[in-house]
Amino acid sequence: MSLHVQSLTCIRQDRLIFKSVELSLSSGEILWVKGRNGAGKSSLLRILAGLLKPASGIVSWDGTDVEQEPEQYQQNLRYVGHQDALKTAYTARENLNFWSQYTGTNNVAAALEAFQLQTIADHPVRILSAGQKKRSNLARLIACPAPLWILDEPVSSLDTDYIDLFKNLLETHVKAGGMALLATHQDLGLQSARHLDLNDIWQVAG
Amino acid sequence: MNSFLALLMRDMRLAYRQGSALTMTLSFFVIAVTLFPLGVGPELDVLARIGPGVLWVGALLACLLTLDRIFQADYEDGTLEQLLMGPLPIEFIVLAKIMAHWITSVLPLIIVSPILAISLNLHSDGIWAMVISLLIGTPVLSLIGAVGGALTVAMRRGGVLLSLLVLPLYIPVLIFGVASVEAAVALLPMGPHLMLLGGLSLGALVVCPFAAAAALRLAVE
Numbered sequence: 183m184s185l186h187v188q189s190l191t192c193i194r195q196d197r198l199i200f201k202s203v204e205l206s207l208s209s210g211e212i213l214w215v216k217g218r219n220g221a222g223k224s225s226l227l228r229i230l231a232g233l234l235k236p237a238s239g240i241v242s243w244d245g246t247d248v249e250q251e252p253e254q255y256q257q258n259l260r261y262v263g264h265q266d267a268l269k270t271a272y273t274a275r276e277n278l279n280f281w282s283q284y285t286g287t288n289n290v291a292a293a294l295e296a297f298q299l300q301t302i303a304d305h306p307v308r309i310l311s312a313g314q315k316k317r318s319n320l321a322r323l324i325a326c327p328a329p330l331w332i333l334d335e336p337v338s339s340l341d342t343d344y345i346d347l348f349k350n351l352l353e354t355h356v357k358a359g360g361m362a363l364l365a366t367h368q369d370l371g372l373q374s375a376r377h378l379d380l381n382d383i384w385q386v387a388g
Numbered sequence: 389m390n391s392f393l394a395l396l397m398r399d400m401r402l403a404y405r406q407g408s409a410l411t412m413t414l415s416f417f418v419i420a421v422t423l424f425p426l427g428v429g430p431e432l433d434v435l436a437r438i439g440p441g442v443l444w445v446g447a448l449l450a451c452l453l454t455l456d457r458i459f460q461a462d463y464e465d466g467t468l469e470q471l472l473m474g475p476l477p478i479e480f481i482v483l484a485k486i487m488a489h490w491i492t493s494v495l496p497l498i499i500v501s502p503i504l505a506i507s508l509n510l511h512s513d514g515i516w517a518m519v520i521s522l523l524i525g526t527p528v529l530s531l532i533g534a535v536g537g538a539l540t541v542a543m544r545r546g547g548v549l550l551s552l553l554v555l556p557l558y559i560p561v562l563i564f565g566v567a568s569v570e571a572a573v574a575l576l577p578m579g580p581h582l583m584l585l586g587g588l589s590l591g592a593l594v595v596c597p598f599a600a601a602a603a604l605r606l607a608v609e
Contacts, residue, residue, distance in 0.1 A: 231469075231473060232472075232473060233469050233472065233473070233608055233609070234609050235609065253475070253477075256473045256474075257475060259473070261469075261470070261473060263466055263469065264466070265464075265465055265466025265469075266465065266466060267465060267466040267467045267469075267470045268465065268467075269398075269402060269465070269467070270465075271402055271405040271406055272402070272405075280394060280398050281470070283390060283391070283394035284391045284394045284395060284471070284474050284475075284476070285391070285474055285475060286390060286391065286475060322470075
């Protein structure tokens with residue numbers, strides 16, 4: 183499994199966000215997307231998640247343009263964005279159960295255990311802290327397994343213990359043949375991660 | 389199919405848990421309909437004559453109150469973009485949410501409508517006609533409303549625009565809905581009116597999920 187991006191350009195409301203971005207990602211790899219605020223990290227990740235159309239460029243999954251088979255591509259990815267995608271009237275378990283049923287997977291118990299959510303699994307999400315909500319959202323990655331993780335600021339609101347926990351889960355995922363692409367301002371100390379600095383792209387592209 | 393049912397059941401359970409929306413809609417419907425006798429006077433003949441129109445307009449306006457909730461909450465908390473990346477085609481996501489809206493927001497109005505119809509001195513034939521016409525015609529309200537909801541989902545306080553977009557499109561349903569009840573009260577055949585209502589519902593069922601899906605794709609970008 184591999185993800186390739188060629189000459190990707192993003193324009194939003196007549197503003198050039200980035201241009202000529204190239205990247206590739208294979209099983210067992212982590213790519214850390216860096217850049218200043220407004221450099222286009224979230225836009226790049228949203229394009230790769232299929233939520234935003236690029237102005238030009240090609241995103242291909244296993245050699246196939248994702249525009250041609252978007253459903254097959256999106257079955258292979260999980261995206262964690264800035265919003266938690268949690269229903270506050272539901273508990274963390276009910277939220278995960280829904281996503282599990284919706285995606286046709288069944289790994290909720292393991293997800294709750296992996297993110298140490300068992301004790302708060304049956305509390306309504308509206309009473310959880312920001313960090314607990316973030317973990318409940320990230321647990322979707324385990325509850326609904328997919329090889330490609332696209333993560334936008336995945337550790338915001340997490341304390342250091344849970345950042346380490348998340349880092350371990352991320353490394354376990356890529357060791358098991360998965361791949362991850364994450365944008366974060368925080369250095370997670372991922373030794374094996376390759377870097378893509380969108381600031382460099384601007385310097386090269388002018 | 390499992391994804392469709394999961395989404396439908398989730399929306400219905402959420403509506404049940406957040407019961408305030410249902411209470412608000414039902415209360416609005418009851419109060420709006422009850423205001424008419426106070427405004428036009430208690431003459432039973434007058435009430436019986438305007439009853440079908442009052443009930444249909446009341447149902448239509450009560451439905452309007454709930455339209456922004458079809459997609460708004462999912463858009464704001466990031467659920468919508470996760471749904472779009474799931475296995476269900478976006479048109480079916482829209483359809484599941486429309487069905488959940490109709491069942492949780494419109495069906496309760498239909499259930500209480502006979503009681504209100506009695507209070508408006510509607511003839512017993514008219515009461516049954518009212519229920520049947522609402523059952524056949526109100527899916528259009530949810531279907532067209534979903535298109536309006538999708539078009540305004542990214543707007544803050546888009547409720548007024550939503551009303552302006554949707555209300556003119558509700559006019560045919562209102563005309564044929566009221567006409568079917570009036571026909572029943574006058575002991576005339578109501579079949580043609582109901583068939584037209586059914587035709588409107590089927591036409592909206594074909595067109596609206598695609599239109600709402602296109603609007604949602606734009607909103608998520």
